[in-house]
Amino acid sequence: MITTGVDLAAQPARTAVAVVDWRGGGAELTTLRLDNTDDDIVGFAAGSTHVGVDCAFGWPDDFVAYIAANARGEAPAPDLRGIEGRRLLAYRETDRATHRITGRLPLSVSTDRLGLTAMRCADLLAGFAAAGDVVDRSGATGRLVEVYPAASLRLWGVAVSGYKTDAAARQTATANLLAAALWLAVTPDQRALMEASDDAFDAVVAALIARAHALGATHPVPPAAHDRARREGWIALPSTPLDGLDPTRPVASPPE
Structure with missing residues (x-):
């Protein structure tokens, strides 16, 4: 199994791609790089399961x-005035x-400040x-799945506080992740890039989440929300747990 993780940014310079090759004896980070165009991402993902x-x-x-409704000059229906209505608009x-x-x-x-990146993501999905x-935004079919590294790391119990903005914290976060995933082989240069760039770090985590999704080890979409x-x-x-991704351990078949 091969999985690809993408930490997408509005521009290529801060867009990171990680590719992990999962084998019976372990997992190897075969690609980790910044400065990726949409075509680069599609190319690196060729051959990946997820x-x-x-x-x-x-x-x-x-x-x-x-x-x-606003573009048509109409009042929105239902009426979403007030803070609760705005929360429905926001999330x-x-x-x-x-x-x-x-x-x-x-x-x-x-x-928030995600609009330009989301616009690029729409173009990227069109490129795939x-x-x-098959582009299924729910992740129920096809290879593509939306991920959230910081939330996944919290569920996995990997301490990464401050890694987005602080270099020392990022070194600690990288050490914590690799200690929790001893089966993941990375080169010294790859580790240095994870420590230097939160984008590269998140791309690696995205590739791990893609593995979890491939194994059926992610929370399913509730039927009412499909x-x-x-x-x-x-x-x-x-x-x-993160240990569930360990390729040296027997893997249960994903639920049908």
């Missing part, structure tokens, strides 16, 4: 309807589910579709 992308795959249904169903499971609320794709991939998830996207969160 591809985890750290970016929202869509926008909240309520937000889309609200903006469309997707998967964001609320992630908060319930992890205690961590993702940034809003419609109101043009290359022949249709919405296919429009808004759905974050795949691990449902088993």
Whole structure:
């Protein structure tokens, strides 16, 4: 099995790609690099069983309807005035589910600083579709799945506090992750890049989450949310410990 992780940014310079080759005797980080175009990402993902992308795959249904009504000069229906209504505009169903499971609320794709990256993600998903991939934003079918590294690391119990902004914290986070995944082989240069760049670090985690999803070891989309998830996207969160990804251990068949 091969999995690819993508930490997507609005521009190629901070877009990281990680590729992990999973074998019976261990797992090897075969590719880790920054500065990737959409074509680079599609190319690196060739041959991968699953591809985890750290970016929202869509926008909240309520937000889309609200903006469309505004463009037509109509009052939105239903009336979403007030803070509770604005929260419906700001967050997707998967964001609320992630908060319930992890205690961590993702940034809003419609109101925080994610808009440009989400627009690029829409183009990237179109690029995968043009290359022949089935693009299911819910992750229920096809290779592509939306991931959230920080929330997954919390569920796995890997301490990474401050790694986004502090170099020393990132060194500690890298050490903690690799100590928890002794079966993952990385080169000294790859480790140095993880320590230097939170984007590279997150791309590696995204590739691990892609493995979890491939094994059926992520929380499923609730049946009532399936249709919405296919429009808004759905974050795949691990449902088993990080040890469950260890390729040296017997793997149970994923649920049908």
